[in-house]
Every structure is written in C-alpha cells, then in structure tokens.
Amino acid sequence: MTIKISIDCMGGDHGPAVTVPAAISFANHEPDSELILVGLQDVILAELKKHKAENHPRLSIHHASEVITMDDSLEVALRRKKDSSMRVAITLVKEGRTQACVSAGNTGALMAVSRYVLKTIPGVDRPAICTLIPNQRDAPTFMLDLGANVDCEPQHLHQFAVMGSALVAATEGRSKPTIGLLNVGEEDIKGNDLVKRTAELLRADHAKGILNFYGNVEGNDIFEGTTDIVVCDGFVGNVTLKASEGLGRFFKATLTTEFKSSLWNMLGALIARRALRSVSQRLNPSRYNGASLLGLRGLVFKSHGSADAYGYEWAIKRAFDAANHDLLSRISATIAELMPHPEIPVSGTETAINE
Amino acid sequence: MTIKISIDCMGGDHGPAVTVPAAISFANHEPDSELILVGLQDVILAELKKHKAENHPRLSIHHASEVITMDDSLEVALRRKKDSSMRVAITLVKEGRTQACVSAGNTGALMAVSRYVLKTIPGVDRPAICTLIPNQRDAPTFMLDLGANVDCEPQHLHQFAVMGSALVAATEGRSKPTIGLLNVGEEDIKGNDLVKRTAELLRADHAKGILNFYGNVEGNDIFEGTTDIVVCDGFVGNVTLKASEGLGRFFKATLTTEFKSSLWNMLGALIARRALRSVSQRLNPSRYNGASLLGLRGLVFKSHGSADAYGYEWAIKRAFDAANHDLLSRISATIAELMPHPEIPVSGTETAINE
Known part of the structure; x- marks a missing residue:
C-alpha cells in the first residue's frame, strides 16, 4: 500500500536545500511512499532539477504561495498566511490526500496551525510533542511534552501519559509500556505541586490496571x-532536551579538539576511526529527529529546524512508519479506551486556538 | 591565615571511606587549612589510622553521636537527631569555630538544618543551591537553583539572580556578571508565567543598572x-543537572564500549590515550563538585552524595576558597546593596523550618 506524505518544503533553517534532497532520498529508498512537496513551485522545481529528480514518479509539487518564518507570530501564522506551505501541507492531511505531514518550521506555529486545521482527538485537551531519546538500553526513551505546553495542570500531564502509552503500544508493540513521571527524586513526597498531584492520578490508573505507572x-x-x-510539562521537557543537545555538541567539540591536538592523537583517532564513527553514530541526534505532535486528528511530525538532509529524512521515515502502523486510529482507540473523562472542559486559550 | 573547615564525615554514599582520605589529601596540599572531622570518633580514627594520619597536625576529630541517613525525613533531621554529624558540623560554623562546612549528606536535610542553625541573610527568603557547570568557554557557568526550591515565585528567582551575581562578583572578580533566565526560547513572549514575571523584575533592575540581565x-x-x-527554579535546575549527569555517563559508557570493541580500536585508544584522558578530565563531573548553599549566614558546601575522594576534595577546596575570599561578607554586602525590598514576608513553610 502506498503511503502519501506532505512535506512542508519551506520550513526550517535551510528550507528546500535540505527538505527536497531528503525527500528525493527517502522516495528512492522507500518504493511504497509518495511525497507531495509543498511550497514555492519555482524554488522546489529548481531544487529537484539540481538533483535531476524533476521527473521522479513518486514526487510531486503542490504550490503554496506563502512561507511562515521563524519570527512570525502565531497570529500571522494562523490568520494572515492562509496559503503558507505549512498550512497547506497540514490541510492535505485534513482532506485525506496525505496520511501524514512533516515540517521543520517554527514549533509554536506548527502546533497552532495543526490544532486549528486538524482539531484534537476527543478526550485530549492539549496536544503534546513527543520525541525519542537514545539511552543505555536497546530501546529509546519516549519523552513528552517537549514544549507545546509550558503551563500545565495535572490532568494535562495525565493525558500526556495516556497518549505516550498509546504511541509506544502502537509503534513498539509493547502493550503496557512503563511510564515515569519526571521529578527531583524518587520518593512520593518529592517534587512540586504539579507532579505530586499528577502522581495521584497516575497511581489511581495504575491501581485500576489502566496504565503501567x-x-x-x-x-x-x-x-x-x-x-x-518519561512524562513532564513542556517547560521542563524543552529545557532538558535543549540542555542535552548542548551537552552533546560540547562533548563532540571536546573530542574533536583533543584528537586533533597532536599528530600522535590524530594517529590514534585514525586507527580507532571505526570506534569513533560508531560513537558518533550512536549519539547522533539526527537519528532521533522527528517528533510527533500527539493528540491531533491527523499525523504531524516536526523535524528539528537545523536538521540536515540526513536528519530530515529520519523525520520523514518516522511519519511514514506511523502512517504505516495506522498510528492515528490506534492512538484514538487507546485514548477512547483509557481516558476516563473525555469531557474535561477546554480552557479559554485552547478554545481560542481551536475555533 | 589559617582557614578552618568542618567536615561532615558521615554524610554521602561512602561516608568516612571517602571523606577522611579527601580531608587528609586536602590538608596535605593546603598548609593554610585546618580541618575538623565531625562524626563517630571511633570510625573516623580507624580511617585516619588506615592512612597513617592519626597524628596529622591540622586534622582533629569532633565527636558527634548520630548520623543522618539518606532516608531520614526532614522531621528526623531537624528535631530528633540533634547530635548528628551534619548538624554539629554546621553548628561549628554558627559558633565561629570554623569558617565553612562541607557535607555530602541528604540535600534536603542539609538545607533544612543549615537554615535552622544558621538562618538566612537579611533580604533572602529562600537559600538556593548553586553549582559550577563546565562549558565551551574558559569560565564555567554558575547555575541556580538546583533543587532547594521546587515551587518558586518570581521574587525568589529574582533573589537567586542577585545572590548568583554576588557570588560570581566575589569569587571570579567580575563586577557585573551576565545573568540569563532559563526559558524555552529567547523572545520575551516565550515561557511560562513564572519566568515571564521574573523577567519583568530582572529587566527593571537592568534598566536601573543594578543587575546585568x-x-x-x-x-x-x-x-x-x-x-x-543561569537562573531557574529548583525543579527545572535539578532535572536539567541530573539529565546532564546521566547523559555524561551515557557518553562515557558508549566511548568505553566502542574503544574496547576490537584490538584495533584498543590500539587506537592506547595511542591516543592522552587525548582520551584529557577529554575525560575536561568533562569529569568530580572537578565541578561542591555546590554552594547561598543565602545563609554561614558558608555551607554540598558534595555530590556519590563523589569519590577526588571529587570530595574539590568540594573542600571550594569551601576553602570561598572562606579565603571572605565570600560571606561580600555576598551579604552585595545583597544589602542590591536587594531593594529586604522585608518580603517569609511563607508559612519556611517559617516552620526557620523557627
């Protein structure tokens, strides 16, 4: 079965110079994919020609006349630029013309436009951003929220736990994945007011056998x-993720500096180059690129704004796999099953965005 | 001038097996130091004998009959174990018999007992924990709070900024150090309610030339x-710091595994061993061990509970340097000068601990 994915080609720090080569490479590797490249037609076509792919049978261009920049306010993204590549790419999902969308654009705008166009799944107040993080085990850690919700109430963190659980069950085939609540200590008495109240909700669900807390x-x-x-509010998640990325770059820079500091060290690095490549590969953030916007009535994946073509291709792959696993209906079904109170009222802010 | 430091020998994961050798090594390297080893006399003496240091001229034992464990509640630490090594070590500072104290014990207990015994500096509602973090520049980043205050109001973060500023001015000789407010984005509109309101306070002080925000x-x-x-609330700071420590261990484990994966890689590692040692040294968390409890009427330093003797010695060194720089009076003077409203009321919880 062919999976169709819309690509917001204009988003991210590098735009079509990264998104188009990534799309070409992915389409070449995945015969069951069909990619719709959304954005300024001339620019995308020029990029396709540069790679001699203007006649690729599974790549097509869908023109969109506007571009949402990193500096655009949510107001501009939502109300003014109605023909933005981001919005058009998401609308293709809404209309069923694609099964998922990938964008490297402004996270706030992507979340707002996605909510506006797609709406949330019943039972979900606020969508969350979930990404994979490498760890010392074989399977990665799924962490959410990573920045969509900087002020949270306990019921929001509870919903993140339910959505994360549904995601891991669907894509990893683990029926009752374990859920950790990010805190400053393991003991129940530790933490701020938000996590203590969230823990009560999660413990209650665990006691009922609904979640594996x-x-x-x-x-x-x-x-x-x-x-x-790992569940946390979007403020803590975003700061932790960016700190980890910063430490990763610091680590890499230190390693490079030291190995280049003398001919002797360079010789050692040359001999052990496979080990170094393997370290670099295991810790390469590009391999973990592609965060899911969970809780929407459509699959949207966010690539890191600074991702290169290799990293962007991973984001496309994650969107492809999610659509291939029919993630959306599985998440919706799990949430309908797990979420005890789907009628939690939506706060003023969200209504404003949703309407 | 001789600087006297009290050492809570019983605190931390390893107790006297780490604290005593660290104290011996520090005393041997620093002729202007005199260390008072607080804890169970027999145990400390046995450890000193093991290192043939029972007659060291600048090491003495001060017996304390109780030990605060990692599992003890604050109630136990504060009300029951009145002759704990931690409390006695802090009391020596209070009584002017030592100029600083070092402990690797339970952070919550150390903060509570320190506040109870020493009280806070006028103008400070809540003491904070500040540590040094390595970065890509030559000078480390000072970050606070790292876990003393998990629920904060804007005036608390504002006070952390003032205390951090005073600390860096005193110990690093920079009169107007730059202050960053940890957030999910650079723009003023980004962040949760707490940081937005804190930013207003910091911007006002910056406009007046009081702080360098x-x-x-x-x-x-x-x-x-x-x-x-870098200023943040104790929840975010603690999670970020522990995540960074976890990522550091993950890096190290990955590097070790890969370099041991074949004889060829081992040969490369052998040739480049200076580079690897240098990387390990630059990123070694032990070198950055020793967090300050800022805002108290006495100098208290916290070592990581799992620190080895090398790391613990760094914590003693930081306490020594702080006392040597007369950090306490400098911080108090700076705070008196900078803090516009010293009479902010203390909340119920803190009063309970302070009384």
Missing part, C-alpha cells in the same frame, strides 16, 4: 532508559 | 557559556 524518575533516568516513557 | 537563555546556553549565571 512506574513512579517518579529523575533526569538521569531519561538516558538510563529506566522507563519506556 | 542578558535576557532569556535556553538549555543549550548552559553548555555554551552564553551567560555567567
């Missing part, structure tokens, strides 16, 4: 892979 | 060294 986890547990899922 | 910083800026100081 492991308990509190700490920052280090993310990379130890203590639980399948 | 850089603006919002993101997680990656901690390791890029964008600002001298």
Whole structure:
C-alpha cells in the first residue's frame, strides 16, 4: 500500500536545500511512499532539477504561495498566511490526500496551525510533542511534552501519559509500556505541586490496571532508559532536551579538539576511526529527529529546524512508519479506551486556538 | 591565615571511606587549612589510622553521636537527631569555630538544618543551591537553583539572580556578571508565567543598572557559556543537572564500549590515550563538585552524595576558597546593596523550618 506524505518544503533553517534532497532520498529508498512537496513551485522545481529528480514518479509539487518564518507570530501564522506551505501541507492531511505531514518550521506555529486545521482527538485537551531519546538500553526513551505546553495542570500531564502509552503500544508493540513521571527524586513526597498531584492520578490508573505507572524518575533516568516513557510539562521537557543537545555538541567539540591536538592523537583517532564513527553514530541526534505532535486528528511530525538532509529524512521515515502502523486510529482507540473523562472542559486559550 | 573547615564525615554514599582520605589529601596540599572531622570518633580514627594520619597536625576529630541517613525525613533531621554529624558540623560554623562546612549528606536535610542553625541573610527568603557547570568557554557557568526550591515565585528567582551575581562578583572578580533566565526560547513572549514575571523584575533592575540581565537563555546556553549565571527554579535546575549527569555517563559508557570493541580500536585508544584522558578530565563531573548553599549566614558546601575522594576534595577546596575570599561578607554586602525590598514576608513553610 502506498503511503502519501506532505512535506512542508519551506520550513526550517535551510528550507528546500535540505527538505527536497531528503525527500528525493527517502522516495528512492522507500518504493511504497509518495511525497507531495509543498511550497514555492519555482524554488522546489529548481531544487529537484539540481538533483535531476524533476521527473521522479513518486514526487510531486503542490504550490503554496506563502512561507511562515521563524519570527512570525502565531497570529500571522494562523490568520494572515492562509496559503503558507505549512498550512497547506497540514490541510492535505485534513482532506485525506496525505496520511501524514512533516515540517521543520517554527514549533509554536506548527502546533497552532495543526490544532486549528486538524482539531484534537476527543478526550485530549492539549496536544503534546513527543520525541525519542537514545539511552543505555536497546530501546529509546519516549519523552513528552517537549514544549507545546509550558503551563500545565495535572490532568494535562495525565493525558500526556495516556497518549505516550498509546504511541509506544502502537509503534513498539509493547502493550503496557512503563511510564515515569519526571521529578527531583524518587520518593512520593518529592517534587512540586504539579507532579505530586499528577502522581495521584497516575497511581489511581495504575491501581485500576489502566496504565503501567512506574513512579517518579529523575533526569538521569531519561538516558538510563529506566522507563519506556518519561512524562513532564513542556517547560521542563524543552529545557532538558535543549540542555542535552548542548551537552552533546560540547562533548563532540571536546573530542574533536583533543584528537586533533597532536599528530600522535590524530594517529590514534585514525586507527580507532571505526570506534569513533560508531560513537558518533550512536549519539547522533539526527537519528532521533522527528517528533510527533500527539493528540491531533491527523499525523504531524516536526523535524528539528537545523536538521540536515540526513536528519530530515529520519523525520520523514518516522511519519511514514506511523502512517504505516495506522498510528492515528490506534492512538484514538487507546485514548477512547483509557481516558476516563473525555469531557474535561477546554480552557479559554485552547478554545481560542481551536475555533 | 589559617582557614578552618568542618567536615561532615558521615554524610554521602561512602561516608568516612571517602571523606577522611579527601580531608587528609586536602590538608596535605593546603598548609593554610585546618580541618575538623565531625562524626563517630571511633570510625573516623580507624580511617585516619588506615592512612597513617592519626597524628596529622591540622586534622582533629569532633565527636558527634548520630548520623543522618539518606532516608531520614526532614522531621528526623531537624528535631530528633540533634547530635548528628551534619548538624554539629554546621553548628561549628554558627559558633565561629570554623569558617565553612562541607557535607555530602541528604540535600534536603542539609538545607533544612543549615537554615535552622544558621538562618538566612537579611533580604533572602529562600537559600538556593548553586553549582559550577563546565562549558565551551574558559569560565564555567554558575547555575541556580538546583533543587532547594521546587515551587518558586518570581521574587525568589529574582533573589537567586542577585545572590548568583554576588557570588560570581566575589569569587571570579567580575563586577557585573551576565545573568540569563532559563526559558524555552529567547523572545520575551516565550515561557511560562513564572519566568515571564521574573523577567519583568530582572529587566527593571537592568534598566536601573543594578543587575546585568542578558535576557532569556535556553538549555543549550548552559553548555555554551552564553551567560555567567543561569537562573531557574529548583525543579527545572535539578532535572536539567541530573539529565546532564546521566547523559555524561551515557557518553562515557558508549566511548568505553566502542574503544574496547576490537584490538584495533584498543590500539587506537592506547595511542591516543592522552587525548582520551584529557577529554575525560575536561568533562569529569568530580572537578565541578561542591555546590554552594547561598543565602545563609554561614558558608555551607554540598558534595555530590556519590563523589569519590577526588571529587570530595574539590568540594573542600571550594569551601576553602570561598572562606579565603571572605565570600560571606561580600555576598551579604552585595545583597544589602542590591536587594531593594529586604522585608518580603517569609511563607508559612519556611517559617516552620526557620523557627
């Protein structure tokens, strides 16, 4: 079965110079895919020609006349630029013309436009951003929220746990994945007011056998892979993720500097180059690129804004796999089954965006 | 001038097996130091004898009959174990018999007992934990709070900024260090309610020339060294720090595994061993061990509970340097000068601990 994916070609720091080569490479590797390249027709066509792919049988262009920049306010993204590549790419999902969408654009705008166009799944107040993080075990840690919701109430974190659980069950085939609540200590008495109240909700669901709540986890547990899922508010998640990315770059820079500091060290690096390549590969953030916007009535994947073509291709692959696993109906079904109170009222802010 | 430091020998995962050798080594390297080893006399003496240091001229034992464990509640630490090594070590500072104290014990207990015994500096509602973090520049990043305050109001973060500024001015000789407010984006509109309201206070002080507020910083800026100081609430700070520690261990484990994966890689590692040692040294968390409890009427330093003797010695060194720089009076003077409203009321919880 062919899976169709819409690509917001204009989003991200590099735009079509990254998104188009990534799409070409993915389409070449995945014969069951068909990619619709959304954005400024001339620019995309020029990029396709550069790679001699203007006649690729499974790549087509869908013109969109506007581009949402990193500086555009949500107001501009939502109300003014109605023909933006981002919005058109999402609308193709809404209309059933594609099964998923990928964008490297402004995260806030992507979330707002996705909510506006697609709406949320019944039972979900607020969509969340979930990504995979490498850890010391074989399977990655799924962490959410990573920045969509910076002020959360306990019921929101509870919903993140349910959505994360549904995602891991659907894509990883684990029926009751373990859920950790990110905190400053393992003991129940630890933490701020938000996590203490969230833990009560999760413990109640665990007692009923609905969720597999492991308990509190700490920052280090993310990379130890203590639980399948780590739940936190979007402020903590975003800061933690960006700090980890910063430390990763610091580590890489230190390694490079030291190995280039003398001929002797360079010789060592040359001999052990496979080990170094393997380290670089295991910790390469590009391999983990492609965050899911969970809780929407459509599959939307966010690539890192600064991703290169290799990283962007991973984001497309994640969108393809999710659509291939029929992730959306599985998440909706799991949420309908797990979420005890689908009629939690939506707060003023969300209504404003949703309407 | 001799600097006297009290050492809570019983605290931490390893107790006297780590604290005593660290104290011996520090005393041997620093002729202007005198260390008072607080804890169970017999155990400390046995450890000193093991290292043939029972007659060291600048090491003495001060017996304390009780030990605060990692599992003890604050209630137990504060009300029951009045002769704990931790409390006695802090009391020596209070009584002017030592100029600083070092403990690797339970952070919550250390903060509570320190507040109870020493009280806070006028103008400070809540003490904070501040540590040094390595970054890509030459000078480390000072980050606070790291876990003392998990529920904060804007005036608390504002006070952390003032205390951090005073600390860096005193110990690093920079009169107006830059302050970054940890957030999910650089723009003023980004962030949760807490940081937006804190930013207003910091911008006002910047406009008056009181503080050098850089603006919002993101997680990656901690390791890029964008600002001298990074301010955040204790929940975010603790999670970020522990996640970074976890990622550091993951890096190290990955590097070790790959370099041991074949004889060829082992040969490369052998040839480049200086580079690898240098990487390990630059990123070694032990070198950055020793967090300050800022805002108290006495100098208290916290070592990581799992620190080895090398790491613990760094914590003693930081306490020694702080006392040597007369950090306490400098911080108090700076805070008296900078803090516009010293009479902010203390909330119920803190009063309970302070009384």
